[in-house]
Amino acid sequence: MISTKKFSMDNIKLYKTSFFLIILISLTTFPALIFIENIDKIHNAFGISKENIVSGKYWVTFTYSLFHRSYSHYLFNIILIIFMSKSIEGNYGSIRMVGLVLISIISSSISVILYSNFSSVIGASGIVFGMLGAYSSWVILYPTYFSREYKFLMVFILLINVLIHWIIFINTFNFSISSHIGGFIGGILFCFVNWLFERKRIRN
Template identity: 35%
Template sequence: MNDLPVSAANFCYRHPGRQSFILCQRCGRTICTECQTQAAVGVICPECMKIQRKNAPRTKPAVLTRLTGSGQPTVTYALIALTVFMFVLQWIPGLGITQRFAYVPALTIVEPWRMLTSIFLHSQGGLPFHVLLNMYALWLFGPMLEGMLGRGRFLALYLISGFAGSVGVLVLAPFTSVVGASGALFGLMGAFLIIQRGLGGNSKQLLVLLGINVVVSFIPGIAWQAHLGGIVGGALIGFVLMRTRRPNQKGVQIVLIAAVAVLFVAIAALRILSLLAPVG
């Protein structure tokens, strides 16, 4: 038996003292057992493996793909998650989440953000009944509307409706403190009703559900003023969306949605001025 010829090419390029006759499938360099990585065909060296990993397409975890993939109601899921998270924080002693972020009309001038932050808080009386009921309603209506409108429009509808609900409280019950997403949810129902009727759909079931919720709104302890403000805000947004459906009306649509928000800001400002005006 003849000995194989000894050459620098027969030694691992990373470990010169190790003889090998295995070549990298990509670059052709000699590599020892330690430096080999199994490929689909043959083996590759560490440098080629590094390049392969760098150029490989990045994929999301399966859970994130299901939650954020195309067609998924990502905003709905995010709103539910944020609301539940805030409800958990409300129960932690010392944080004072409810006191710091509930809507108190008397504090509107100095802490106007409460008009929005309050929609992510819920009553702690009756344990989680309030938040569970509202999040169930959001889970029912959210995916449908988000799929119809798109994520941006849906989020705008939810937030403006919630803000309109706070304006309703400021106008009709300025000495009442409130929490809850009901104003925003009534806004979703109001918008859905306008859109469904505009598209010629059957809205009888929705009208029945809306009627039941209106009746429930007058149970003592429930801020019907927020429900009223929310449904008016949602209906206005729904009307704008129906009238600006064509692709070439996108700019007009954005301006009109912003105008609805400005309208409620103006109503709130006028109400504050009337409350500050001296009596007599």
């Protein structure tokens, strides 16, 4: 189930959704951080929040995932997207990769609107955790494809994430846990629905 193809310029056609996503996030984040001095302006115009939705800024449901509050925030998410996206798109294809990204964005934004205490949230963390949800669901949906070592690794990664988010929660760091959980659930739901369609197609 895991692709071993390299993510390189020679394989942009194979990973065109991932490539386009990385370029799009970069082209929105860097100009915003360079030319907009006040980060609150980015939050007000593009961040996901109850207030922005109520005021009719429906585009923030998607745009929040493209902007970041700092270069370190951007780099952290981009590195994880590069690391995880090649296997997901290599196995699902570019079109279904688009579906995973969109569902992760939407589920993350819904979670933020319903449960977040932040006035506004920006960042691609929902996408990152959607991909992590996809990796995690593979272990359950396709158990024969993976070694015991890989399964232990996924359990270890999930436990580390639980610990990190618990530390964030008790110390009230500036991270939106609800956006992470929402993206993670979206990734799992996408993979489960895809698995159901695969089983239906095999039966037919």
